[in-house]
Amino acid sequence: MEPTRKQKQAMIQEYTTTWTTIRKLSLKYDCPFYIVRKMMENISKCNPPYIQRHIKHLEEAEELCRPLPNETFKEHPYHKGIWVSNLGRVVNRRMPYPHLRVAVVCRPCPYKSIILNPGRIRIYIHTLVAETFISERPKERSKSGKRPLYTVSHLDNDPTNNRADNLIWETLKNNLHRSPKWTGNLKNGEHRGRPCKLSLKQAQAIREERKQGISVRDLSKKYKVSDSTVYSAINRTECHSVN
Numbered sequence: 001m002e003p004t005r006k007q008k009q010a011m012i013q014e015y016t017t018t019w020t021t022i023r024k025l026s027l028k029y030d031c032p033f034y035i036v037r038k039m040m041e042n043i044s045k046c047n048p049p050y051i052q053r054h055i056k057h058l059e060e061a062e063e064l065c066r067p068l069p070n071e072t073f074k075e076h077p078y079h080k081g082i083w084v085s086n087l088g089r090v091v092n093r094r095m096p097y098p099h100l101r102v103a104v105v106c107r108p109c110p111y112k113s114i115i116l117n118p119g120r121i122r123i124y125i126h127t128l129v130a131e132t133f134i135s136e137r138p139k140e141r142s143k144s145g146k147r148p149l150y151t152v153s154h155l156d157n158d159p160t161n162n163r164a165d166n167l168i169w170e171t172l173k174n175n176l177h178r179s180p181k182w183t184g185n186l187k188n189g190e191h192r193g194r195p196c197k198l199s200l201k202q203a204q205a206i207r208e209e210r211k212q213g214i215s216v217r218d219l220s221k222k223y224k225v226s227d228s229t230v231y232s233a234i235n236r237t238e239c240h241s242v243n
Helices: 003-018 022-028 033-042 048-065 125-133 173-176 200-211 214-224 227-235
Strands: 072-076 082-085 091-092 099-101 112-116 121-123 152-156 167-171
Touching: 003 022, 003 033, 022 033, 048 173, 072 125, 082 214, 112 125, 121 125, 125 152, 152 173, 167 173, 173 214, 200 214, 200 227
Parallel strands: none
Antiparallel strands: 072 082, 082 091, 091 099, 112 121, 152 167
């Protein structure tokens, strides 16, 4: 809505004599932000220096939010006003002027995240990029039903590389297989660099000898492993290499 002449004079008077902002004026007088900003730009040459400061702040914000080479911005499907790029940058356009959100790493988690207002919600950058450029998160849940079955995986195992072409939706199990550095063991002797104590042939031989009546203690001495490893081979719960 275009402001009246009296409203324009009141806004100019208030803006040049107080420390109010363009955003507060646009909300107070129910006037679009770009109209108030254009008014202040037209009078900036003959007004105090702090008006120039406001204009400079807006120009710097717009400069930071300009797309980089080969960068594309799209609005997030859930968080309206949040624009995400295929290079992993996030711009908040909920405010009257665009604001580049700086992602931070919260230790010990190695992934970059930001806080979205209102609600003070912390969300991962790779989740925003995947939901914007790949697809929505699959709706399947885990067996317990407490968490989603699918999560975002980094193809190069670099948790800070949030480019859209480096992300993929995967199950939690496949994600743990892909990134063993940040997770615990899925099975004994698997995905943590520790070699298997028994080969596949040795495990099969242990099961055959056990059927013949040889005791677990004798089998552990023969193959130079612990009793628990022999029991794991017999019960087929130990992960073995193919050697």
